[in-house]
Structures are given as C-alpha cells and as structure tokens.
Amino acid sequence: xxxxxxxxxCDETAIALVTGKGDWLKVENSTVLSQIQTHQQYGGxxxxxxxxxxxxxxxxxxxxxxxxxxxxxxxxxxTSGPGLAPALRVGVEVAKALAWSWGxxxxxxxHMEGHVYASWLPRSKRLFPFFPQRVPKxxxxxxxxxxxxxxxxxxHDHGKxxxxxETLDDAAGEAFDKVAKMLGLQYPGGPNIARLAVGGNKTAFxxxxxxxxxxxxxxxxxxxxxxxxxxxxxNEDKLDxxxxxxxxxxxFQEAVVDVLTQKSMRAIEQYKPKSFILxxxxxxxxxxxxxxxxxxxxxxxxxxxxxxxYSVDNAAMIAAAGYFRARNPKNFIEPVDLVxxxxxxxV
Amino acid sequence: xxxxxxxxxTKDIANDFAKTLKGGEVIELVxxxxxxxxxxxxxxxxxxxxxxRVKSPTFTIMNEYPVKxxxxxxxxxxxxxxxxxxxxLSALELDEVMTADSVVCxxxxxxxxxxxxxxxxxxKIDHVDEETREIEIExxx
Numbered sequence: 001x002x003x004x005x006x007x008x009x010c011d012e013t014a015i016a017l018v019t020g021k022g023d024w025l026k027v028e029n030s031t032v033l034s035q036i037q038t039h040q041q042y043g044g045x046x047x048x049x050x051x052x053x054x055x056x057x058x059x060x061x062x063x064x065x066x067x068x069x070x071x072x073x074x075x076x077x078x079t080s081g082p083g084l085a086p087a088l089r090v091g092v093e094v095a096k097a098l099a100w101s102w103g104x105x106x107x108x109x110x111h112m113e114g115h116v117y118a119s120w121l122p123r124s125k126r127l128f129p130f131f132p133q134r135v136p137k138x139x140x141x142x143x144x145x146x147x148x149x150x151x152x153x154x155x156h157d158h159g160k161x162x163x164x165x166e167t168l169d170d171a172a173g174e175a176f177d178k179v180a181k182m183l184g185l186q187y188p189g190g191p192n193i194a195r196l197a198v199g200g201n202k203t204a205f206x207x208x209x210x211x212x213x214x215x216x217x218x219x220x221x222x223x224x225x226x227x228x229x230x231x232x233x234x235n236e237d238k239l240d241x242x243x244x245x246x247x248x249x250x251x252f253q254e255a256v257v258d259v260l261t262q263k264s265m266r267a268i269e270q271y272k273p274k275s276f277i278l279x280x281x282x283x284x285x286x287x288x289x290x291x292x293x294x295x296x297x298x299x300x301x302x303x304x305x306x307x308x309x310y311s312v313d314n315a316a317m318i319a320a321a322g323y324f325r326a327r328n329p330k331n332f333i334e335p336v337d338l339v340x341x342x343x344x345x346x347v
Numbered sequence: 348x349x350x351x352x353x354x355x356x357t358k359d360i361a362n363d364f365a366k367t368l369k370g371g372e373v374i375e376l377v378x379x380x381x382x383x384x385x386x387x388x389x390x391x392x393x394x395x396x397x398x399x400r401v402k403s404p405t406f407t408i409m410n411e412y413p414v415k416x417x418x419x420x421x422x423x424x425x426x427x428x429x430x431x432x433x434x435x436l437s438a439l440e441l442d443e444v445m446t447a448d449s450v451v452c453x454x455x456x457x458x459x460x461x462x463x464x465x466x467x468x469x470x471k472i473d474h475v476d477e478e479t480r481e482i483e484i485e486x487x488x
Contacts, residue, residue, distance in 0.1 A: 010406070010407065010408065082407070083407070084407065084408050084409055084438075084439075085409070085411075085440075086438055086439065086440045087438070146406070147405070147406035148405075148406030148407045166400070167402065168400075168402070169385060169386075169402055169403055170402070170403045170405070171402075171403070171406060173406065174403060174405050174406055177405070178380055178405075182380070222381065222385070222403070225380060225381050226380070226381035226477070229379075229380055229381055230477055342409075342410075342411060343411060
C-alpha cells in the first residue's frame with residue numbers, strides 16, 4: 001500500500017511517499033521544506049515560525065515530488081492536529097482536495113502518533129538489508145520529547161495509546177532552547193548546548209531535576225530554566241569564561257537527561273513494555289539517546305530511536321502512522337468531514 | 348502592585364483579575380523568562396473553570412483552552428517568543444481568534460519592538476528574587 005503523507009502542523013511543511021507491506025515500510029520520498037532551503041541558501045536555516053510559507057510551498061513540493069494525477073497512491077495521510085490551526089489547515093485542505101479529486105481514501109493522523117511511528121520507518125538506506133528490520137513490539141512505551149511536547153505514552157497496540165505522564169509546564173526541548181539563548185548560543189539551541197557541554201563538568205552545578213522524587217510520571221522544566229537564569233545572574237563576571245559556560249551547559253543537559261531517563265526507567269519497571277521508543281526532536285540529543293539506550297536495554301527487549309531526519313517533524317512518520325491506521329477502515333474520513341483540530345490528542 | 352511568593356499566589360492574583368473579565372479582552376503579559384507569565388494564564392483559565400493543561404506555548408505558538416463560563420468560551424494563549432518580525436503575525440489569523448467570547452493572552456508581545464496589539468490590559472511581572480515576583484496589572488481601555 002502506497003501512502004502520501006502530508007504534514008504542516010507548525011513550523012514545517014513536509015510531504016512523503018511511503019510504501020508498506022505487512023509490517024515493513026519503505027520510504028520512497030521524504031521532503032521537508034526547511035531542508036530544501038538548506039540546499040538553496042548558504043547560511044543556516046531560520047525556522048519559519050507559523051509558516052505562512054506553508055501555502056506557497058506545498059504545491060510546488062507536491063508537483064516536484066509526486067505523480068500529480070495521483071497514480072499509484074492508495075491513500076492520503078495528513079496531520080490533522082495538534083498544532084497551530086492556520087498551519088494545520090493548509091495541509092488538511094490540500095489533503096482533502098487531493099483525496100476528493102483522486103478518489104483516494106483520507107486518513108487523519110495525530111502528529112504525536114506520527115512521532116511514535118517514526119520508529120517503524122527504515123533505519124537503513126540499503127534497499128535489501130540482510131535481516132528485516134526489527135520493529136517495536138507491543139505493548140510499547142514511548143517518551144515523546146520535543147520543543148513543544150514531553151510525554152510518556154503507552155502503546156498497547158496499533159492506534160491504542162494511553163498517556164501515563166507529561167510536562168506540567170515547559171517541554172524539555174523548550175528548556176534547551178531557552179537556556180541556549182541565555183548562554184548566547186544561536187539557533188538551534190539544543191544541538192548547540194550539546195556541543196558546548198562537551199568537556200564541561202556535568203556536576204559543577206546541581207540544577208533542579210523537576211518532579212524527580214514524585215512517583216508519578218509528571219515532568220516540569222520551568223524550574224530548571226529559572227535556576228540557570230539565576231545562576232548566570234549571580235555570576236555575571238564569568239559570562240565570558242568559556243569553561244564556566246561549558247560547565248553550565250553540561251550540568252543543565254545532565255539534569256534534563258537525568259529526569260527524562262529516570263522517569264522513563266521507572267515507567268518501564270512499572271508498565272513492563274516489550275519495547276521502548278524515544279520519539280521527537282530531542283531524541284537527537286546524544287547524551288539522552290545513550291543514557292536511554294544503555295539503561296533501557298537492561299530492562300526491555302529493545303530500545304528504538306529513529307534517525308534524526310525522522311525524529312524532527314516530517315511527513316514520512318505521518319504516512320507510516322496512516323499506513324497502520326488504514327488497516328481499519330473506520331479510520332478513513334470523508335474529505336468533506338475532515339477539520340483541522342489544534343487540540344487533537346493522541347489518546 | 349501585587350507581590351507573589353509562589354506559583355499558587357500568582358494564580359490567586361490571576362484568579363481575582365479574571366473575575367473582572369467579560370470576554371473580548373486582549374491581555375499582554377510582559378516579563379523576563381521564568382517570571383510566571385504562563386502561571387498567570389493558568390490562573391485565568393482555572394478561574395473560568397477550565398481543567399485544560401495550560402502549558403508554555405513557546406513552541407506551539409498558540410494554545411486554545413475551551414472554558415465554560417457565562418460570557419467567556421475560550422482562553423487563547425499566544426507566545427511570540429520565537430517570532431522574528433511582525434509579518435509573521437498574519438499567519439495567526441488573529442482577527443478570527445479575537446472574538447467577543449474569548450479572552451486572549453499574549454506573552455512576549457513586544458518581541459520585535461513595539462507591540463502591534465491594542466491590548467485592554469497589560470500585566471507586568473518582575474523578578475524580585477528567586478521566590479518573589481512583583482505583578483502590576485494595568486487596565487488600558
């Protein structure tokens with residue numbers, strides 16, 4: 001089954017073509033607007049917040065990457081939420097129009113569910129890998145961690161999710177971004193903090209690990225943000241000292257990775273999943289990946305971390321989610337009935 | 348001018364403030380990182396009986412919390428922290444969002460210089476020390 005995926009929930013415009021057979025997926029095409037711009041410009045990519053560019057970009061992207069008469073496309077999967085309503089609507093309306101004119105089934109997908117399904121996407125570029133790729137087994141537990149989200153979700157089966165915990169205030173990715181700004185680092189904050197942290201002393205500062213003593217799976221990152229701010233204010237004379245800043249970055253990163261890892265491990269111990277999935281843009285953080293893999297694999301059969309290109313916002317993950325949703329015809333929707341839902345939830 | 352020594356106190360101040368709102372208000376929240384702007388909005392949403400998860404909209408840009416009060420049906424929570432210039436505002440379709448039955452709260456309204464909004468209220472929150480904030484509520488209409 002060949003699925004066209006469309007994603008435009010906030011910053012990114014993305015389209016993808018994914019073919020599925022049984023439980024195996026193949027990505028024929030995954031195109032993401034900000035990546036195109038990287039090739040065309042010589043500077044860094046500036047995120048187009050609330051991309052008014054969505055509308056301008058989406059048709060040229062479709063025309064360039066797809067058979068425009070819809071030949072060979074069996075279904076269309078589109079992010080219908082959560083996200084910024086005007087941005088979501090671009091993808092949704094385009095998907096509706098294509099579904100209607102091609103007569104193709106239409107599947108609304110939750111963006112967060114897409115992040116989880118990124119772990120079903122092929123990790124290897126080789127067309128004929130020696131062994132078929134392992135995919136998560138149910139029940140699976142996922143930590144979804146990005147700029148806008150931090151939550152722990154149990155996946156009992158395809159499409160059957162249960163939220164077991166989330167952040168009360170800021171997402172982990174946002175904490176990285178704001179601390180990066182405090183340290184005078186450029187966008188993107190997360191990777192730049194990770195880079196600055198190399199060689200820094202991760203115990204130099206004992207930043208608060210929000211909610212870590214609580215038995216539940218709630219997170220909080222607004223406290224650590226303020227703690228770093230006050231530490232920098234109290235040490236204004238050291239702000240030009242590279243070692244000081246590196247220590248701050250390392251200690252901050254350690255505190256965030258600690259909380260995310262400990263809560264995840266506690267959740268594994270309580271819920272006993274067969275697999276653990278690290279999802280979302282912050283999955284790119286090497287410290288986090290390493291800690292989660294090392295401690296996770298002591299406790300579960302397998303830890304899944306998708307490649308970076310599928311961890312950040314993309315449409316291949318949406319197509320993957322759509323592929324599995326398509327197994328149940330109840331998940332299809334008449335184009336005329338589909339409406340973007342900025343508050344859509346994974347459960 | 349109010350002094351708050353905790354998140355709960357900030358929410359209590361916001362709760363009292365929310366009781367004066369009738370719908371259609373546009374409220375700017377101005378203050379440094381970590382002063383409690385989002386906590387204040389949480390207090391407003393809770394005052395209207397919402398049990399919505401009020402979280403930082405820095406990455407989502409705009410959150411909408413349905414509420415069940417007499418004149419107010421939703422609290423809209425906007426954060427312009429990631430914006431670079433005013434031309435990006437058109438993407439928010441604010442005209443559709445600022446209605447008579449909504450209360451709109453905007454964090455970082457002045458991120459690119461002068462605020463382009465016509466707020467009915469401005470809330471300024473300043474750090475005094477790690478636990479203490481000073482909250483000033485200004486009515487502009």
